[in-house]
Amino acid sequence: MPDKINSERYQKAKAASEKKAAVGSDIDLSRFESEIVSNPVNIDTKVLTDDDRKRMLSAGMILDDKEQRSGTFIQKDNTPIHHSADQDGIEVMATSEALKKYDWLEEYLWTAVDVDADKYTAHVELSSADGYFIRALPGQKSIHPIQACLYLSKSRLIQDVHNIIIAEEGSELHIITGCAVAKGREPGLHLGVTEFFIKKGAKVTFSMIHSWNPEVDVRPRTGAIIEEEGLFMSNYVVMHPVHSLQSYPVARCVGKGATARFNSILVATPESNIDTGSKVFLDAVGAKTEVISRAITTGGNIIARGYIEGSQPEVKGHLECSGLILSENNGGMIHAIPELKGARAGVDLSHEAAVGKIAEEEVEYLMARGLTHEEATAAIVRGFLNVDITGLPPELDAELKKAIDESQGELF
Secondary structure, eight states: HHHHHHHHHHHHHHHHHHOOOOTTTOGGGGBBBBOOOOOOOOGGGGOOOHHHHHHHTTTTTOOOOOOSSSEEEEEEEEEEEEEEEEETTTEEEEEHHHHHHOOGGGGGSSSSSSSSSSHHHHHHTTTTOOOOEEEETTTTTTTTOOOEEEEEEETTEEEEEEEEEEEEETOEEEEEEEEEEEESOOOOEEEEEEEEOOOOOOOEEEEEEEOOOTTEEEEEEEEEEEEEEEEOOOEEEEOOOSSEEEEEEEEEEOOOTOOOEEEEEEEEEOOEEEEEEEEEEEOOTOOEEEEEEEEEEESSSSEEEEEEEOOTTOOOEEEEEEEEOOSSSSSEEEEEEEEEEEEEEOEEEEEEEEEOOOHHHHHHHHTTTTHHHHHHHHHHHHHHHHOTTTTOOHHHHHHHHHHHHHHHHGOO
């Protein structure tokens, strides 16, 4: 049977690979080089160059203090180069290794994300992409965050990634994942598929920090399936320049009382184009979701999407998008697109969206108390980006705020 499954999947991917992606997001893959996937290795992180370590640190990676992490994974280009798990009941390894270890894992592949969703997902399948496998055994809870880094070092390369995260019943996973690129303005393309499976009563917090460059294009594709009383919390931070980024993760709350939360902090610098959002299906009684985004343009373009569909009674969902335009004459645009769909009596869905600029009276108020114009503006932006993320572990909350503060310094 596995041969038949693989054959059907391959044919679907092959057909999708020949189609153009949606208008505004299509990338000519022939502009980039593909790479034959190498077998995973497991090097000591101490042998990484200082430049590589510095770039990984900009995406939230801590490589010198294992006491702050329950596990680490690093993929350089298309080859996993390091994996370690420093806590019993937590598994961290390359996806290819996990597939060899667990026969049942094959049945999980491409169930949270469709293999033929577009030509980017198809490319990941056809290239036999590797990535990270992170799993918490039943009842196990990660003491410290698990970190994963997807590092693009070669110019004009397509980085293909396929990640699988499984939180077994009653477990907890806290993950920080960083995407980074080597120094310079070299072009590259990142195609990352990530599938989450949150079992009954399990909890996953997933914080993604981007650190690309102005020539890199990024096409992540993410899906999450959340079972009864499970929780999936996604925190998405993009504050460094990127040529283009298009992402629209989909969460399906399939169990009673399942919850999905998405928090996005987006900054579009000049010439950056960001099209991102979140889609949630509330398919079980009592399921809940909250989708919150904060968007700032200093000259780039942002499309902030949100979609919630409720199909069962007693479900609740809220969308909130706030945009701030800091550019006066540098162009830049924020387009908020909130969508709600109720398909059953008893659903409770709401949304609010606002786009504007910093009020001059707020700046003058702070300046009257001794701040310079620049300091006053920075203080207002800092407050705007201060999203209160309910349920985030204190250690992870502190690291996320630190990353935002450090990136914010580059705005002024």
